[in-house]
Amino acid sequence: MPKKQRKGPEKNSKLVSYLTHHLQMLIASLGYLSRQPVSTFMTSAVIAIALALPAGLYIALDNASQLSADWDGTTLISLFLKDDVNIKTVEKLAARLGQSKEIEKVSIINRDQGLKQFQKISGFGDAIELLDENPLPHVITVQPVVDQQSPDKVVHLVKTLQNEKLVELAQLDMLWVKRLYTLLDVAQRGVWIIGSLLALAVLLIIGNTIRLDIQNRREVIEVSKLIGASDAFIRRPFLYTGMWYGISGGLIAWLLIAVSLGIMDEPVQKLAALYHSSYELSGLNSNDIATLIAISCILGLGGSWLAVGRHLSEIEPS
Amino acid sequence: MIRFDNISKRYPGGFEALSRVSFHLPRGKLAYLTGHSGAGKSTLLKLIALIERPSRGQIILDGVNLNNIRNKRIPQIRRNIGIIFQNHHLLYDRPVFDNVAMPLVIQGYRHRETRKRVRAALDQVGLLNKEKVDPITLSGGEQQRVGIARAIVHKPALLLADEPTGNLDPELSREIMELFARFNLFGTTVLIASHDLDLIKQMKFPTISLNKGMIESNDLLVPGSLGQAV
Ligand SMILES: Nc1ncnc2c1ncn2[C@@H]1O[C@H](COP(=O)(O)OP(=O)(O)O)[C@@H](O)[C@H]1O
Ligand SMILES: [Mg+2]
Numbered sequence A: 001m002p003k004k005q006r007k008g009p010e011k012n013s014k015l016v017s018y019l020t021h022h023l024q025m026l027i028a029s030l031g032y033l034s035r036q037p038v039s040t041f042m043t044s045a046v047i048a049i050a051l052a053l054p055a056g057l058y059i060a061l062d063n064a065s066q067l068s069a070d071w072d073g074t075t076l077i078s079l080f081l082k083d084d085v086n087i088k089t090v091e092k093l094a095a096r097l098g099q100s101k102e103i104e105k106v107s108i109i110n111r112d113q114g115l116k117q118f119q120k121i122s123g124f125g126d127a128i129e130l131l132d133e134n135p136l137p138h139v140i141t142v143q144p145v146v147d148q149q150s151p152d153k154v155v156h157l158v159k160t161l162q163n164e165k166l167v168e169l170a171q172l173d174m175l176w177v178k179r180l181y182t183l184l185d186v187a188q189r190g191v192w193i194i195g196s197l198l199a200l201a202v203l204l205i206i207g208n209t210i211r212l213d214i215q216n217r218r219e220v221i222e223v224s225k226l227i228g229a230s231d232a233f234i235r236r237p238f239l240y241t242g243m244w245y246g247i248s249g250g251l252i253a254w255l256l257i258a259v260s261l262g263i264m265d266e267p268v269q270k271l272a273a274l275y276h277s278s279y280e281l282s283g284l285n286s287n288d289i290a291t292l293i294a295i296s297c298i299l300g301l302g303g304s305w306l307a308v309g310r311h312l313s314e315i316e317p318s
Numbered sequence B: 001m002i003r004f005d006n007i008s009k010r011y012p013g014g015f016e017a018l019s020r021v022s023f024h025l026p027r028g029k030l031a032y033l034t035g036h037s038g039a040g041k042s043t044l045l046k047l048i049a050l051i052e053r054p055s056r057g058q059i060i061l062d063g064v065n066l067n068n069i070r071n072k073r074i075p076q077i078r079r080n081i082g083i084i085f086q087n088h089h090l091l092y093d094r095p096v097f098d099n100v101a102m103p104l105v106i107q108g109y110r111h112r113e114t115r116k117r118v119r120a121a122l123d124q125v126g127l128l129n130k131e132k133v134d135p136i137t138l139s140g141g142e143q144q145r146v147g148i149a150r151a152i153v154h155k156p157a158l159l160l161a162d163e164p165t166g167n168l169d170p171e172l173s174r175e176i177m178e179l180f181a182r183f184n185l186f187g188t189t190v191l192i193a194s195h196d197l198d199l200i201k202q203m204k205f206p207t208i209s210l211n212k213g214m215i216e217s218n219d220l221l222v223p224g225s226l227g228q229a230v
Helices: A013-035 A037-072 A087-099 A111-122 A124-129 A152-162 A176-214 A218-226 A231-274 A286-311 B041-048 B071-078 B096-106 B110-123 B140-152 B172-183 B197-203
Strands: A076-080 A101-109 A139-144 A167-172 B002-010 B018-027 B031-035 B058-060 B081-084 B156-164 B189-193 B207-211 B215-220
Touching: A013 A037, A013 A231, A037 A176, A037 A231, A037 A286, A076 A152, A087 A101, A087 A139, A111 A124, A139 A152, A152 A167, A176 A218, A176 A231, A176 A286, A218 A231, A218 B071, A218 B096, A231 A286, B002 B041, B018 B041, B018 B207, B018 B215, B031 B041, B031 B096, B031 B172, B031 B197, B041 B058, B041 B156, B041 B189, B058 B071, B071 B081, B081 B140, B096 B110, B096 B140, B110 B140, B110 B172, B140 B156, B156 B172, B172 B189, B172 B197, B189 B207
Parallel strands: B031 B189, B031 B207, B081 B156, B156 B189
Antiparallel strands: A076 A139, A076 A167, A101 A139, B002 B018, B002 B058, B207 B215
């Protein structure tokens, strides 16, 4: 052969051929899945349901805690003061309490004011006229700064206020807030447990699907090993297949959640209207979606990694 | 190129398929491996390709002691060998071209170079016009030749063939054997297992014959040893 102009190298550099093969397998595995759309869809749908359930519960909880955060704003502690305290002292106390950083707002209900309100609301107006002395004490209402993370602080504040010399009785209006928090806490852990179990299920589903894929492509694997393909080379298409299963499962899960929220939105609005409030369900923000897809992608890779690790070495040329 | 030193192979279950086999196949030579069915021919080839490991003895392949090769390095060794099987192991999910290209893809050859070499290999086995065809539509002899093209496409130094003419009629068998002789002319070392004694006699190449796992006659004595004819 005559020597002509220099040819380029026959082989790609290791890095280039490594990256090229990755890219080829990324696309080839997608092609492989799209050539069997029904079984791909079924597997993805099962994965999607397993992902949508915990993700949906997570959103429900998120909404519930937002709801309770709204109501926290109206958490009030009423301080019923001792009988013989005069209004000047009350104002001083109120001013002092107002300084505390645990307290958002303080207001005074003068005993005369209180009586008038009571007359109006209760309908006992005439009967109260007959009393020669106002039976009501001065009242200070305290709106605490609510730290969502530790509802115990409010209870602690109530205790501190109870110990004030002038205070006869400190009463927290909304003990149920604490109960709700505890409930949400329990529910949150429940979601974590369900989520972990279903993540495990996704891992197993993908692992099993990849195991079947490996068996179906036994011939290719054997021949590849015979002609000197490395384990990593043979593993690659299966890992990418698993990853695509995960991602498509994640995308379908997103769709399922969006549709479910759409269905729930109207009745929730109606319910809110009954409480003279407007409330909008918050859906998945872009962060949540990215997290969902990332988790499903990782589960896909993990599941196929498990299957590949176990079953690829079983296939040897003979 | 290949040197067996007192190789024994006992399969799980205790059956000894090879007993104290020694021979030396120099680089650039072509040799036949004969023996009745079950004599251990396939086992011997599998030991060279690291599909099986010997129970005793050592194999030196191209200066490398195969006993020292860990599983991780097996692919590297196999890339220098072309292997041809009786049941050609073609993949029916892809056309002829892709079948033949596999060794080049695995080794990261560039696209253009791959095309060139696959064409050249198909040309050598006389199937250049079949590159786009599905292998399932080819005759037995043609499929076998596609398998051969795949085994030589990356120009391996050593070619192993296990009963490459097993299913073919005498004329096709002869053609295939001549093909191997041609590769050998270009410097490839070739070892062919076959029980077609008539054909082997015609081809006039050195022969090792096995009987029940032992060497019966050997044209490829290890230099400096006394041989092992029984
Ligand atoms: N994987 C195996 N496990 C157990 N015995 C085997 C295995 N492979 C081959 N044998 C036995 O080893 C002997 C030699 O087999 P083989 O090398 O295939 O012979 P040949 O190729 O000459 O016909 C046979 O008796 C066969 O039954
Ligand atoms: Mg055999």
